[in-house]
Amino acid sequence: MPPYTITYFPVQGRCKAMRILLADMGQQWKEKVVTMDDWTQGDLKASCAFGQLPKFEDGDLALYQSNAILRYLGRQHGAYGSNNKEAALIDMLMDGVEDLRLKYVKLIYEEYDTGKEQYLKELPSHLSKFDAVLQANKTGFLVGDKVSIADYSLFDVMLSHSVLSGCSCKGDKCPGMKAFMEKMSSRPKIKEYLESDAYKKVPLNGNGKQ
Ligand code: 6SG
Numbered sequence: 001m002p003p004y005t006i007t008y009f010p011v012q013g014r015c016k017a018m019r020i021l022l023a024d025m026g027q028q029w030k031e032k033v034v035t036m037d038d039w040t041q042g043d044l045k046a047s048c049a050f051g052q053l054p055k056f057e058d059g060d061l062a063l064y065q066s067n068a069i070l071r072y073l074g075r076q077h078g079a080y081g082s083n084n085k086e087a088a089l090i091d092m093l094m095d096g097v098e099d100l101r102l103k104y105v106k107l108i109y110e111e112y113d114t115g116k117e118q119y120l121k122e123l124p125s126h127l128s129k130f131d132a133v134l135q136a137n138k139t140g141f142l143v144g145d146k147v148s149i150a151d152y153s154l155f156d157v158m159l160s161h162s163v164l165s166g167c168s169c170k171g172d173k174c175p176g177m178k179a180f181m182e183k184m185s186s187r188p189k190i191k192e193y194l195e196s197d198a199y200k201k202v203p204l205n206g207n208g209k210q
Contacts (some may be wrong), residue, residue: 002028007044007055009034011206013200014066017053017156018073023193025077067094067153074149082144089143093150100126101157104164105135112209120166127161128173129162130154134176140183147187157183158192163210 004022008015010033022029034044034053045051049064052137056062056069063069074080074090081087103126107119130142139145142154158181172178184190193199203210 003058004029005032005057006030007032007034007057008053009036009039009206010202012160012202012204013206016159016204017149018054018056018066018069018121019154020190020193021070021073021077021079021152024147024152024187024189025061025073025079026189027077040067046060063132065195070094070149079148079152081148082146086144086148087200090148090150093130093142096129096154097150097157101153104157104160106210108205109207116166118166123161124173127177131174131176134180140179142180147184151180151184155181159205160210163204165210191209 004027005031006015006018008031011017019029039045039053044053048055049062052064054066054069055064056072058072063072063186071080081090103119107115111119133142134140137143141147142150158177162181185194
């Protein structure tokens with residue numbers, strides 16, 4: 001039996017980074033898919049700490065909040081830096097990625113038709129901040145010399161932007177980011193996962209927009 005269970009809607013959404021981390025770490029996990037009918041019935045929602053999914057289980061531990069889940073897995077699988085200072089920088093970058101993710105989610109679910117032009121105009125300025133961190137660190141990762149949960153989180157959000165229609169920021173002006181995306185995409189287990197049906201058949205977002 002796989003040690004972990006992810007309970008979530010039939011989308012990538014808030015689970016893409018943790019799934020990529022688990023695949024990269026060679027871990028097995030079970031997926032429990034919750035349909036709109038199951039969810040609106042209400043019992044599961046009432047049982048969730050904040051009334052939302054994803055839910056992540058490791059034996060008798062039930063965790064909610066996708067970034068808390070990533071932090072747990074980062075600690076468990078050595079992807080949370082090599083010391084306290086690296087862990088603090090990883091936290092900072094995770095929060096920076098979260099700020100960008102919230103803008104992306106707002107665009108997708110609330111402003112796709114009205115706000116995309118402005119979003120795309122502002123995007124290079126957000127991405128340039130991550131690019132600068134990557135260029136300064138010189139290892140191809142955001143922090144230190146090994147992969148961390150901040151890398152999985154940024155990689156996840158950037159994969160979503162790489163298919164955002166009209167988004168021309170594919171890395172030409174962001175050499176650090178371009179190298180980062182190539183490095184993460186070519187890690188053998190990530191490559192295998194991204195080419196699998198388990199990944200490809202699941203839509204990015206719950207409303208079909210991307
Ligand atoms: C939605 O926002 O997928 N959880 C979402 N929505 C249902 O009743 N801070 C935490 C975290 O990081 C945010 C959790 C997140 O973990 S994710 C949730 O639980 C609720 O609030 C986006 C997503 N949406 C999928 C979805 C929405 C509409 C169609 C598909 C409702 C849910 C599933 C079917 C109906 Fe649906």
